[in-house]
Amino acid sequence: MRILHYINQFFGQKGGEEAANHPIELVEGPVGPGGALNAALAGKAEISHTIICGDSYFNENEEVAVMGIKEIIDQVKPDLIVAGPAFNAGRYGVACGRVGKLAAELGLPCITGMYPENPGYDLYKQTAYMVETKNSAADMRKAIPNMAKLIASFIEKDGKLGMPAEEGYMPRNLRINMFAEKRGAARAVDMLIAKLGGEEFTTEYPMPVFDRVAPFKALASLKDAKIALVTSGGVVPKGNPDHIESSSAQKYGEYSIEGIDDLTEASHETAHGGYDPVKCNENSDVVLPVDVLRDLEKEGVIGSLHNMFYTTVGNGTSVSNSKKFGAEIAQKLLDAGVSAAILTST
């Protein structure tokens, strides 16, 4: 089996940061960490060529770099592409991941290695097998044998690798059908018994990890503040004009409340499919309190109520979609000079 190995300028022995703009270079045989990898794979596979590319060059000229690497792949015709390991080097990890995506597009497998917090993992985990490494190159002596083990297993099993934990690669967030010996209920009870007994067990459905944000400093005063309303309770203009999904929402809505002092049965309703909508459909102020905020605006308690509100349905909506909606909504509020937001959830 022929392997094409992708490494950066540092591991390609071209230099450190000063050589980060090193353009793509193709070398025959293994270079740097490829030497140890090649030795570990003796008799099973061989690194026929190595691509050396500067981290800045790749990331600043991604399109050109990917095109160049594609040409090399067409010419070298490898059976497998190996990239890195990149440890916690962000640009290097992103480059390794992007090379993996290119490989996938060309129908080739890619094995790489990096630290789980390397952005390359989150961006490209679905298109390459990534071995977990520590955050610095001091881990090379463990990373190389781990990558070699995964490559050997990949060759032995003709590409049909088992689950991440048993093979030693990081989860790819893919769902694959498989036959289990025990039904789900029995597996769940086994897990519960193990948990109660203080024994180790492996979840089949890991919960998402939520990030933390430091509390933002308080407003000095409400009198000149522009307050915006945001909701996950699905309040929409009557008829749900943008067809926001009643569950697993794929979008959020942005609607004007200019000149509206009160949400009524005639003007608004909820698109949310996960709670009893009767009360909200009668009077959406119980989810999105436009009526009292307009009163407080008139009385001068707040400077103003922002004339747009933002809404989606928080019913089985994925964390990744929610993060995307949140980031876009926050940016729009900042651009509109909003001072603070009230987010309501059902």
Next chain:
Amino acid sequence: MPVVHIVTVVPISVTVGANRIVPAVAIPHPLGNPKMSQEEEKLMRREMVVKSLETLTTDISEQTVF
């Protein structure tokens, strides 16, 4: 930009990382109560919104349920 989260299921809000949290009435009507008259309900809603606005002028150093 400070944000206040008005939410009934406070543990979810804490888990996902909201910082200023104001507990609400019920899942289908966080700022309403069908047992009240319309006037009473609006008054209660106003009190909840005023309380929420006050959290925005209150400095906190960690997640806080008001």
